[in-house]
Structures are given as C-alpha cells and as structure tokens.
Amino acid sequence: MAETKERKLPxxxxxxxxxxxxxxxxxxxxxxKKCTSCGQAHHYPRALCPFCFSDKTEWVESSGxxxxxxxxxxxxxxxxxxxxxxxxxxxxxMVTNIVDCDFDKLKCEQPVKxxxxxxxxxxxxxxxxxx
Amino acid sequence: MSIKGKAYIAGIYEHPTRLAKDLSLAQIHAxxxxxALEDAGxxxxxxxxxxxxxxxxxxxxxxxxxxxxxxVRHVDSTDTGGSSxxxxxxxxxxxxxxxxxxxxxxxxxxxxxxxxxxxxxxPRSRGGTPTPDEPFEFPYxxxxxxxxxxxxxxxxxxxxxxxxxxAWIKVAASHHAQYNPHALLKDVVTVEDVVNSPMISDPxxxxxxxxxxxxxxxxxxxxxxxxxxxxxxxxxxxxxxxxIKTQMGGKVDLTYSGARFTGAAAFAEAGVKPSDIKYASxxxxxxxxxxMQLEDLGFCEKGKGGxxxxxxxxxxxTGKLPFNTDGGxxxxxxxxxxxxxxxxxxxxRQLRGEAHPKVQVKNCDLAIAHGTGxxxxxxxxxxxxxLERE
Ligand SMILES: [Zn+2]
Numbered sequence: 001m002a003e004t005k006e007r008k009l010p011x012x013x014x015x016x017x018x019x020x021x022x023x024x025x026x027x028x029x030x031x032x033k034k035c036t037s038c039g040q041a042h043h044y045p046r047a048l049c050p051f052c053f054s055d056k057t058e059w060v061e062s063s064g065x066x067x068x069x070x071x072x073x074x075x076x077x078x079x080x081x082x083x084x085x086x087x088x089x090x091x092x093x094m095v096t097n098i099v100d101c102d103f104d105k106l107k108c109e110q111p112v113k114x115x116x117x118x119x120x121x122x123x124x125x126x127x128x129x130x131x
Numbered sequence: 132m133s134i135k136g137k138a139y140i141a142g143i144y145e146h147p148t149r150l151a152k153d154l155s156l157a158q159i160h161a162x163x164x165x166x167a168l169e170d171a172g173x174x175x176x177x178x179x180x181x182x183x184x185x186x187x188x189x190x191x192x193x194x195x196x197x198x199x200x201x202x203v204r205h206v207d208s209t210d211t212g213g214s215s216x217x218x219x220x221x222x223x224x225x226x227x228x229x230x231x232x233x234x235x236x237x238x239x240x241x242x243x244x245x246x247x248x249x250x251x252x253x254p255r256s257r258g259g260t261p262t263p264d265e266p267f268e269f270p271y272x273x274x275x276x277x278x279x280x281x282x283x284x285x286x287x288x289x290x291x292x293x294x295x296x297x298a299w300i301k302v303a304a305s306h307h308a309q310y311n312p313h314a315l316l317k318d319v320v321t322v323e324d325v326v327n328s329p330m331i332s333d334p335x336x337x338x339x340x341x342x343x344x345x346x347x348x349x350x351x352x353x354x355x356x357x358x359x360x361x362x363x364x365x366x367x368x369x370x371x372x373x374x375i376k377t378q379m380g381g382k383v384d385l386t387y388s389g390a391r392f393t394g395a396a397a398f399a400e401a402g403v404k405p406s407d408i409k410y411a412s413x414x415x416x417x418x419x420x421x422x423m424q425l426e427d428l429g430f431c432e433k434g435k436g437g438x439x440x441x442x443x444x445x446x447x448x449t450g451k452l453p454f455n456t457d458g459g460x461x462x463x464x465x466x467x468x469x470x471x472x473x474x475x476x477x478x479x480r481q482l483r484g485e486a487h488p489k490v491q492v493k494n495c496d497l498a499i500a501h502g503t504g505x506x507x508x509x510x511x512x513x514x515x516x517x518l519e520r521e
Contacts, residue, residue: 010256012266022266042380044267050380070288070385070508072280072332074272076252083277083332085383092381095268095509108288125270 007079011122017047020059022123030062030114030126032090043092064114065089066128073103086112086128100129133400138224138235139358140366140518142171142351143476145457149315149464151345152245156188157198159240159347164199167349172361173234178351180205180232182223184215186241186347186467195238205232211375211512212504213414213465215239216350216472218514220500221371223352233354240347241467250343250468251275252331264378268509275468276340276417277332278508283419284334285385289434294334296437297418298325301338301461303445304415308458310487315342316462325418339418341460341470348472350479364483365521370401377510386434388420388503389513390427397515398429403497405429408517410481410492411452412474412500415459416507421445424501425452428515447490456481456490471502475516482520496520 014022024031033045037054048055071084082098098106099117112128119125144166151159160183168174181203187195191208195201205226211218216239223235243250254272256265286292302322308314320338328337358365374396376389398404405428413421413428422436430452431439439452447453457463457477460470478498480486486495498518505511 007272010270012270013261014266015261015263017263018266040380044264044381046263046380069383070281070285072277072284072334074252074274074277074332075329076276076331077272081272083272083274083281085281085385093378093383094381095271095273097271108285119270122270127271 007081009117009119009125011119012125014123018045021045025116025123025126028116030064031059032062032088032092033057034060041091043094060090062114063089065131066112068098068106068108068110068112069093070108071098071106082106084128097127098129099127132228134221134224134228134371135369135400136367137228137355138352138368139355140220140350140368140479141353141358141361141363142167142173143479144170145348145464145473145476146346146466147313148346149313149344150244151242156240156242157195160187160195160238161199163240163347163349164236164238167236167351171351171363173351175200177234178236179203180223180226180235182207182219182235182237184208185210186239186469203232211514213416213469214471214502214504214512214514215469217475217500217502217516218373218512220350220352220368220475220516221373221514224368224371227352227354233357235352237350237352237472238347239467239469239472241469242345243343243468244345251340273509275506276335278506279417279419280332280335281508282385282423286419286423287334289386290437292422292437294326295322296441297339297422298322299441299443300418300421300445301325303443303450304455304459304461306446307456307490308462310489311458311463314458314463315344335417335419341416341465342462343468344464344466346464346466348466348476350472350475366479366482367519367521368516369403369519370397370517371515372396372400373512373514375510375512385508388423388427388507389511390424390501390503390515393513393515394428397517401517403517407497408499409495410456410478410498411454412478412498413454414470414474414501414503415455415461416470416503420503420507423507424503428499428501447492453492456486469504471504471514474500474502478518482518
C-alpha cells in the first residue's frame with residue numbers, strides 16, 4: 001500500500017533538556033547524545049547518561065543511516081502509517097516512522113536513511129525512508 | 132526475607148458485567164471488594180490494608196478508602212498498568228510478612244466500553260507534564276496494538292514464528308471461553324478465523340487482540356493465622372517478583388519481556404520449576420504477549436514459543452499447559468484494559484477446584500499468574516506470582 005494522503009503530525013513537547021535536539025531537527029540534522037565518560041551513545045537524549053549516570057554527555061550528529069529493527073503498519077488509522085524502531089549507525093535504536101515507501105515491501109534489517117517531516121506548529125520529526 | 136508461605140489468597144471476586152453503563156467507577160470497586168470479602172468469609176471491618184492502581188478514581192488510594200468506609204494502616208497504589216494487581220499480591224504478602232497488615236484488599240475496576248474509549252488503536256498522550264520519552268514517541272503514533280505488533284514482527288523475523296502459531300493462542304482461549312457464561316466472546320474460533328480476521332497492525336489481526344470490557348475484580352490476601360480460621364481452601368503464596376523492562380537507553384530488544392527476570396526470581400523463591408506448574412494464567416493483551424511470556428517464564432526455549440503453543444497445547448484437557456481457562460483477556464474479560472487481576476482470579480479458581488468442570492485441571496495444586504502492564508514494545512512492568520493449594 002503506497003502512502004497517499006498526508007498525516008497530520010502533532011508537535012513534540014520540547015523541554016530545555018532537549019531543545020538542542022529540536023533546534024537541530026529544524027535544520028535537518030539528527031542529534032544523538034553521547035557520553036564522554038563511558039563512550040556510549042543513547043536515545044532518547046538525556047542530560048545524564050542512562051548507562052553510567054555521568055553528566056558529561058554531548059550532542060553528536062547522526063550520519064542519518066540506519067536499518068529497520070522492527071516495524072508495523074497501522075492499518076486501522078485514517079491514514080495508515082508504518083511505526084518502526086530504527087537502529088542508527090551510531091548504535092541506539094529509536095522509535096520512528098518509515099515514510100515515502102510501499103509499506104508492503106518493508107522488511108526487518110532493511111537499510112534506511114533519514115528524512116524530516118513537518119509537524120503541526122512544532123519542529124519537524126526525524127523519520128526514515130528505504131535507502 | 133522471603134514471602135514464601137507468609138500469605139494466603141482467601142477471597143476473590145470477578146464482576147459479571149462486561150458493559151457497565153449504569154454503574155459508577157467507584158461503585159464497581161466497592162462491589163468487587165464486597166464480593167471478594169464475602170467469598171473469604173470476612174467483612175469490610177477486617178480489612179487493614181488496601182491496594183489499588185491508576186484505574187481507581189482519585190489520588191492513589193485515598194478516595195476509595197473513604198468511599199468504601201475503610202480504616203487501613205497500610206496502602207499501596209503502585210501502578211505498572213495491567214500487571215499492577217499481580218504485583219499487589221506480592222506487595223500484600225510483603226506487608227503481611229512485615230506485620231504491616233493482616234487482611235489486604237486489592238481492587239480493580241473500569242468502564243472503557245461505556246466511555247467509548249478507543250483503547251488500542253489511537254495514540255494517547257497522558258497530558259500534564261510530558262514524560263521524558265513522550266516527545267520522542269507520541270508524535271510518531273505509537274498505539275497499544277502497533278507497539279505489541281512490532282514485538283511480533285521481530286519475533287517472526289528472528290525465530291520464524293508464524294501468524295498461524297500465534298492464532299493457536301486465541302483458539303485455545305476460545306475453547307475455554309465457551310464454558311464461561313460471562314465471557315464476552317463465547318464462540319470457538321479456528322486458526323483460519325484468526326488469520327482471516329482484519330489486519331489491525333501487521334502482523335496482528337483483530338482476533339490476535341484482547342477484548343475491551345467494563346468490570347473489575349478483587350482479591351483478599353491474608354496472614355496465615357487469618358487463613359487458618361476461614362472455611363475456604365487455603366491458597367498459599369510461594370513466590371512473587373516484579374521487574375520494569377525498558378528501552379535501555381536505546382539498546383532496545385523486543386525479543387524478550389520482563390518475565391525473563393520475574394519468572395526466574397519467583398520460581399527460585401517458590402523452589403519449583405516451570406515443569407511443576409499444573410495451570411498457567413498468562414497475560415493476554417495480544418497473542419504475542421502470551422507467546423513471549425511463556426518463553427521468558429521458562430515453559431519453552433526462547434524462540435520456540437510458536438511450536439509450543441501450536442496444535443492446542445494450551446487447551447485444558449488436551450494440551451500440556453492449560454492456560455487462561457476462563458477465556459482470558461482474549462475472549463472473556465479485560466476490565467479497565469488491565470488484565471492482571473483476572474489472571475490471579477482464575478489461578479485461584481483452578482487451585483480451589485472451582486474452575487468450570489469442562490476446563491478444571493485435575494489435581495491442580497500449583498499455578499502461576501503472570502502480568503505485563505504498559506507496553507511490551509515501549510516499556511512495561513512485569514509481575515509473577517506462584518501459588519499452591521495447601
Ligand atoms: Zn555513560
């Protein structure tokens with residue numbers, strides 16, 4: 001099933017802790033939080049590393065490359081959409097949508113690349129499309 | 132300190148309604164409380180501990196304690212979604228073992244049907260201050276069903292699990308539900324019925340999903356000296372465990388649930404193993420929920436759940452592991468969209484020998500009840516109890 005109608009996406013509720021993430025999204029960049037103490041990247045972004053609890057975390061730009069970890073096409077919606085977890089090249093898996101594609105051809109471990117979709121009055125959302 | 136042998140389930144009650152248009156939410160809580168206390172042979176004035184979760188109206192336990200006219204010295208309103216009440220049984224045993232109460236009342240009630248709630252298919256924001264995860268999830272449209280569906284999709288990818296195997300879980304539940312006069316869905320269904328029902332969110336079909344019902348239930352957990360004075364069969368708590376499974380900072384693994392940890396801990400505390408269990412109440416929000424929990428609790432190897440549930444293996448009288456003999460959430464009742472409490476109820480009925488004769492497990496002396504609350508694919512609370520007929 002090809003995506004035809006446009007979905008209306010709600011604006012994410014931003015907070016001071018993650019403002020940089022959304023500011024970057026507005027410029028077409030996906031940021032990932034990385035810990036300088038343990039060296040691991042995490043998602044969703046936090047001020048304190050969820051692995052070692054260090055407060056020495058920094059923003060790094062994602063390559064925008066990833067693979068589909070899992071997905072599900074929500075058929076029972078006014079406009080069907082593909083919910084997904086994407087494994088970023090940087091490591092973390094993130095909740096997202098797969099867009100601009102034939103939903104019936106999606107597969108786990110399929111390579112995808114970053115795109116942004118506008119929201120209703122907020123910063124755009126990072127999503128993915130088959131690479 | 133272990134809770135093994137420190138507490139007993141003395142009273143249970145399941146509200147017969149599945150559509151509660153003419154009942155208030157507080158009233159259902161009180162009606163099920165009354166039913167469970169009468170079942171135990173106790174009165175409201177015997178209750179000195181009260182347990183409820185987010186389905187209860189008001190701030191934690193306070194409004195319901197007032198409404199029911201209770202005088203309690205111990206309360207606990209831990210909310211892990213649908214698994215809360217399985218967890219409450221464990222917490223009640225801990226409180227009883229510590230001398231904090233002797234008669235613990237646990238209630239659940241809800242009216243999602245009467246309120247016309249789109250339970251599984253519409254993304255929900257909790258309102259108020261957003262949770263830290265919300266901006267990174269809610270705008271993408273996570274629903275109850277599509278997040279569980281992603282677990283099923285990954286399970287199929289990694290282990291070759293099929294829709295037909297998942298369908299067997301619904302088939303087994305429907306075989307049991309035909310004998311439950313209160314079950315919402317009483318018709319026996321086939322594997323074909325399930326896989327030919329409309330796709331809701333791939334790979335979960337309509338019949339892979341549980342029912343949406345109003346109603347509720349209650350459990351009374353008591354100290355050993357109270358249980359000894361009552362006339363009901365003595366159902367002893369042997370083990371209990373809880374765990375919160377998360378996305379682990381992005382190290383997401385959808386192939387297992389928190390049952391991996393709660394099962395191991397509860398079995399260790401009880402001193403029994405999965406092969407000793409005669410009857411299993413397994414949380415059944417969706418077919419995939421059952422399959423993953425059976426693997427994680429140790430009833431079969433990880434990835435072999437599909438083969439384990441196939442060909443009627445969960446049907447009482449036919450299969451090796453009779454499950455959800457009341458028809459479960461898949462066919463009978465999922466009150467308040469929270470199925471944990473009814474899991475404990477059917478385990479107690481089986482241990483008492485009070486399940487429907489057509490589904491009663493012979494010599495049922497050891498049972499497990501397990502719950503998964505929240506979202507299997509986002510973050511969930513797991514809780515396990517192991518119960519023995521003394
Ligand atoms: Zn760290």
